[in-house]
Amino acid sequence: xxxxxxxxxxxxxxxxxxxxxxxxxxxxxxxxxxxxxxxxxxxxxxxxxxxxxxxxxxxxxxxxxxxxxxxxxxxxxxxxxxxxxxxxxxxxxxxxxx
Amino acid sequence: xxxxxxxxxxxxxxxxxxxxxxxxxxxxxxxxxxxxxxxxxxxxxxxxxxxxxxxxxxxxxxxxxxxxxxxxxxxxxxxxxxxxxxxxxxxxxxxxxxxxxxxxxxxxxxxxxxxxxxxxxxxxxxxxxxxxxxxxxxxxxxxxxxxxxxxxxxxxxxxxxxxxxxxxxxxxxxxxxxxxxxxxxxxxxxxxxxxxxxxxxxxxxxxxxxxxxxxxxxxxxxxxxxxxxxxxxxxxxxxxxxxxxxxxxxxxxxxxxxxxxxxxxxxxxxxxxxxxxxxxxxxxxxxxxxxxxxxxxxxxxxxxxxxxxxxxxxxxxxxxxxxxxxxxxxxxxxxxxxxxxxxxxxxxxxxxxxxxxxxxxxxxxxxxxxxxxxxxxxxxxxxxxxxxxxxxxxxxxxxxxxxxxxxxxxxxxxxxxxxxxxxxxxxxxxxxxxxxxxxxxxxxxxxxxxxxxxxxxxxxxxxxxxxxxxxxxxxxxxxxxxxxxxxxxxxxxxxxxxxxxxxxxxxxxxxxxxxxxxxxxxxxxxxxxxxxxxxxxxxxxxx
Numbered sequence: 011x012x013x014x015x016x017x018x019x020x021x022x023x024x025x026x027x028x029x030x031x032x033x034x035x036x037x038x039x040x041x042x043x044x045x046x047x048x049x050x051x052x053x054x055x056x057x058x059x060x061x062x063x064x065x066x067x068x069x070x071x072x073x074x075x076x077x078x079x080x081x082x083x084x085x086x087x088x089x090x091x092x093x094x095x096x097x098x099x100x101x102x103x104x105x106x107x108x
Numbered sequence: 109x110x111x112x113x114x115x116x117x118x119x120x121x122x123x124x125x126x127x128x129x130x131x132x133x134x135x136x137x138x139x140x141x142x143x144x145x146x147x148x149x150x151x152x153x154x155x156x157x158x159x160x161x162x163x164x165x166x167x168x169x170x171x172x173x174x175x176x177x178x179x180x181x182x183x184x185x186x187x188x189x190x191x192x193x194x195x196x197x198x199x200x201x202x203x204x205x206x207x208x209x210x211x212x213x214x215x216x217x218x219x220x221x222x223x224x225x226x227x228x229x230x231x232x233x234x235x236x237x238x239x240x241x242x243x244x245x246x247x248x249x250x251x252x253x254x255x256x257x258x259x260x261x262x263x264x265x266x267x268x269x270x271x272x273x274x275x276x277x278x279x280x281x282x283x284x285x286x287x288x289x290x291x292x293x294x295x296x297x298x299x300x301x302x303x304x305x306x307x308x309x310x311x312x313x314x315x316x317x318x319x320x321x322x323x324x325x326x327x328x329x330x331x332x333x334x335x336x337x338x339x340x341x342x343x344x345x346x347x348x349x350x351x352x353x354x355x356x357x358x359x360x361x362x363x364x365x366x367x368x369x370x371x372x373x374x375x376x377x378x379x380x381x382x383x384x385x386x387x388x389x390x391x392x393x394x395x396x397x398x399x400x401x402x403x404x405x406x407x408x409x410x411x412x413x414x415x416x417x418x419x420x421x422x423x424x425x426x427x428x429x430x431x432x433x434x435x436x437x438x439x440x441x442x443x444x445x446x447x448x449x450x451x452x453x454x455x456x457x458x459x460x461x462x463x464x465x466x467x468x469x470x471x472x473x474x475x476x477x478x479x480x481x482x483x484x485x486x487x488x489x490x491x492x493x494x495x496x497x498x499x500x501x502x503x504x505x506x507x508x509x510x511x512x513x514x515x516x517x518x519x520x521x522x523x524x525x526x527x528x529x530x531x532x533x534x535x536x537x538x539x540x541x542x543x544x545x546x547x548x549x550x551x552x553x554x555x556x557x558x559x560x561x562x563x564x565x566x567x568x569x570x571x572x573x574x575x576x577x578x579x580x581x582x583x584x585x586x587x588x589x590x591x592x593x594x595x596x597x598x599x600x601x602x603x604x605x606x607x608x609x610x611x612x613x614x615x616x617x618x619x620x621x622x623x624x625x626x627x628x629x630x631x632x633x634x635x636x637x638x639x640x641x642x643x644x645x646x647x648x649x650x651x
Contacts, residue, residue, distance in 0.1 A: 081448075
């Protein structure tokens with residue numbers, strides 16, 4: 011086991027999507043999260059509350075509006091890779107053209 | 109022993125809904141209501157819920173596979189993701205373990221999720237509550253075993269049911285003399301309209317009945333008479349009726365392909381109402397003087413989500429080709445009321461007075477413009493007219509006209525062939541009937557079913573309103589006369605495309621009102637032409 015598997019990795023990214031973390035971005039985000047082994051948590055603040063980033067029910071219940079900073083925390087073999095991919099998705103504005 | 113005793117003959121008279129005679133085995137449609145569901149053990153209830161969710165998820169996945177527009181697919185994918193997420197029922201499972209039925213626990217959990225979205229002032233998240241309700245309904249249908257598919261009727265079978273939804277009617281095979289008797293229902297409900305257009309005998313409003321044990325029945329859709337366990341006399345009477353019905357049918361078949369003419373020689377235009385172009389294939393266009401109403405809703409009811417411009421154009425072309433140069437009047441999407449469309453209409457407490465017809469189209473220009481473009485392009489290729497449903501104000505009609513002009517300009521820029529067709533409207537809302545002179549339209553068509561329900565404040569689908577939802581009553585007739593005479597003054601052609609046109613009792617009144625053009629279900633054309641031939645143009649009987 012590597013260190014990454016033991017220590018949770020962190021990342022934060024500002025979400026600029028027009029209507030916030032709504033249905034379509036949430037589907038994309040949770041689908042992407044599920045492709046990784048790592049357990050991944052999501053919060054709107056560093057202090058939590060943290061929710062399972064693989065659960066669309068939980069992600070939607072956050073009702074994160076536009077200009078929220080999304081915090082990710084991941085632990086597991088591919089944690090770093092997962093965070094990189096999730097941050098990139100948010101930065102690409104969930105691949106939704108305006 | 110008691111099950112072997114043949115029940116006594118029982119004769120009941122309901123309300124006629126679709127003419128025709130039927131004789132055959134009785135088939136009672138059993139209903140499972142939500143209240144009928146009994147809870148099993150906690151383990152059983154848990155399994156039932158998980159299975160219902162899996163079944164609902166499979167259904168949604170199926171829908172997604174058939175959808176070709178991105179918006180509809182995104183909505184469904186969201187629902188699928190929710191259904192596939194264990195967290196959805198995380199709160200329901202402990203409640204089930206505590207002894208609650210799966211249905212109750214699930215409904216409560218979904219109400220909580222929906223309420224979570226509704227709180228706060230983010231309109232977007234509030235709107236997601238309806239997605240939750242939609243997916244919850246799907247799961248609940250599986251939990252309660254509510255049947256929604258085809259009904260397996262034996263050939264010649266007479267279906268006895270409390271009520272019947274249009275979608276179940278459409279998925280059931282009615283060929284071979286099958287017929288319908290409903291305890292509730294109304295002759296003006298959509299399912300009755302469908303029955304008339306397919307020639308399926310139907311009567312409604314028989315009330316609550318103890319009808320167990322009857323093996324066979326006779327139904328007369330013309331009089332609304334149902335005889336359960338008929339005796340020899342009934343059979344003989346039925347036979348005689350069938351014979352005379354055959355004679356009448358011979359006359360009607362002879363008249364069907366001829367121009368309709370009153371007893372004193374006035375020609376009457378008889379057009380047909382149509383929906384899915386597939387229904388037209390079996391019909392000879394020589395039957396009619398054109399199509400007086402194309403209900404474009406059929407395009408929106410597929411499992412493929414909202415139709416594209418090309419899908420619509422292809423369907424419109426097919427209908428124009430069938431008509432062989434006869435005029436075809438397309439009605440723009442008339443969703444809402446009792447015709448919900450997934451992803452477009454919304455739930456309303458009083459949908460007939462809500463966002464339906466042109467109101468919905470103007471509220472959703474993104475969807476409406478697609479239809480407008482398809483209609484404009486089709487208009488370049490055939491004799492067609494377009495009318496808007498549920499118009500109440502001149503400004504609405506103006507907005508429709510503006511949209512046609514705008515989209516025509518866009519098509520011109522894109523170099524696509526198009527033409528602006530004559531634009532008209534349905535007269536369904538009394539406000540329009542009262543103020544026809546304020547509207548800038550090329551023609552109007554009276555939608556007698558809706559006009560009647562709005563004039564009489566009597567819902568088309570309600571039961572126990574006998575005598576109210578009737579286009580023959582004087583108030584409705586006065587309104588129709590008013591429309592016909594102001595149309596004549598204004599030089600605006602007036603037609604009628606509701607059931608009143610094929611109601612043998614009302615049709616003479618329409619002639620007397622001065623109406624010279626009607627549009628009826630294809631199966632009614634011969635009958636209507638026979639009735640017209642029996643009356644004078646002033647609505648008096650011949651001779």
